Amino acid sequence: MSPVDIASLFGSSPVSPLQAHMAKVQACIEALEPFIESALDGKWKKAEKAQIKITKLENEADELKKTLRLNLPTGLFMAVSRRDVLEVLTMQDRIANKSKDIAGLMLGREIEFPKVMNKKILEFVKRCIDASAQAQIAINELDELVATGFRGNEIKLVSSMIKKLNKIENDTDKIQVKVRAMLFKQEKELPPIDVMFMYKVIDWIGDLADIAQRVGSRLELMLAK
């Protein structure tokens, strides 16, 4: 074969590996919902099974992250900058990490929130999962963005997706305020150390949506160039 062959010109695209990683991350954060449900009900056996699943998915996401990083040599000329790809990847990965941390902490300390809070906490978690799902929808547009050369209608479409993501994140902030207020009302009657960790869990759940939003803003940076 002639060694200047035209195929060697095409580097491996980071787009589909990035989307595959996000899909894994999304699976991981979605596994958080059954875990939280079991944990809120105090069914720790069931919760443990869910936690194992979350850890497994997080590990798999880690593997995908490593493979993508290794396949991103410096000599590539890309439609999206190498730095942006790596930063989006890092953000995506942090969603999975945070999910694992939340499950680990709740299971490790068998944190049981006051039962009255259950409904609100579940709503909170679900909305954070929505944020991540919205980030995934936006990330899934990357191949279309490359197809249009980052121009025109497609940009508007992705921008509106990111706008929606920001709105969802805003929702989670509001729910978070309410959840904290509920806990504040009851904290005097609860063991102080447990309360400390409850606040921490609430913070971390809120972080999920924050990070998802950051995935969106990194993507927005890609649009701008």
Add this chain to the structure above:
Amino acid sequence: MEFGTTFIVLACVFGLFMAWGVGANDVANAMATSVGSKALTIKQAVIIAAIFEFLGAYLAGGQVTKTIRKGMIDADLLSGTPELLVFGMLASLLAAGIWLLVATRAGWPVSTTHSIVGAIVGFAAVGIGFDAVKWAKVGTIAMSWVVSPVVAGVISFALFRSVQKFIFDKPKPFEAAKRYVPIYIFLAGFMVALVTMFKGLKHIGLHLSALESYSYAVITGLVIMFIGIFIIRRLQYDAQADRDYHFTNVEKVFAVLMIVTASAMAFAHGSNDVANAVGPLAAVVSIVQSGGHVAQKSAMASWILLLGGVGIVLGLIMYGQKVIRTVGRNITELTPSRGFAAELAAATTVVVASGTGIPISTTHTLVGAVLGVGMARGIAALDMKVVRTIFMSWIITLPAGAILSIIIFFMLKGIFT
């Protein structure tokens, strides 16, 4: 001329071998983009390549062949010793052939065009004399090796931008594609036809005026366009297919276009690269047949281009389809909408070079064209190491071809005189 028949037979064998090599190796790059973007199957690609490589070689290969045959050497210096030119041309063919074999085996960057030009300049400068080389012409050729990828890049950039503007930006890209793709089809058909009418066809006895050339080119373009429209009309919008990737239907329209540009590419490649094989052969034949005169004026026999075309097709069918398959399989990131832009840009550049009689590297031009699409952010990732490989092929192939042809030249001289 003594040994005249021997020389012609030798030149035919070497020339046929080179043409075979072009068909076996070089065609792959010209066709692989179409296969890689799944616009064509291997079988379709081979059939298209066979037909259009042959047509390109036969109809439009004359100008570049003329350049290789007599454009780079000042034959006046050789009027007393025509056999030197025969030895030199045989040596160049053999040198380029050997170098292609060795380098391909070793995985070094090769370019058929560069090895044959290096070989001819080499034997002429050393074997005959420094002044025997028309350095101005050689300089132009060398310049064109830099210019052609750049020009192709600029054209493909513009083409892809226009696709973005007229099709991808529209609220209904599928409808827009149906409307605008026929225009690109016309462009491809018109451009290839025009160059062929202007510069080819003379040796098959057709002489056309400029006006006739233009009108026939327009007619050719229109005919191809209407065939294209007919095929595109029959495409059905499949909403299901767009769920995962929103431009699946649009790409189907571009796939029709790509059949046309792939044909143009094969035509362009044939028209430029056939000369690498039969240019030296043409030189040998004209000297021997004119009884030892270094006949600068004589026209070239058309059977020579025919032989070249046949050689390319043989190489393509015997070995080339395997290479197309391998190269095509490795192109995973190219969709028809950008594959067409790259192909049309490269084909235009190459065909214009063929018309002007400048031997350029089709592969390098295509690389330039793909990079142009990349500049428009149309390709996810391009490996820039290839650009380095291209520079290497200039630095390695030229002297290698030259040195080999010098050695063989003196060997032939020793054997036959």
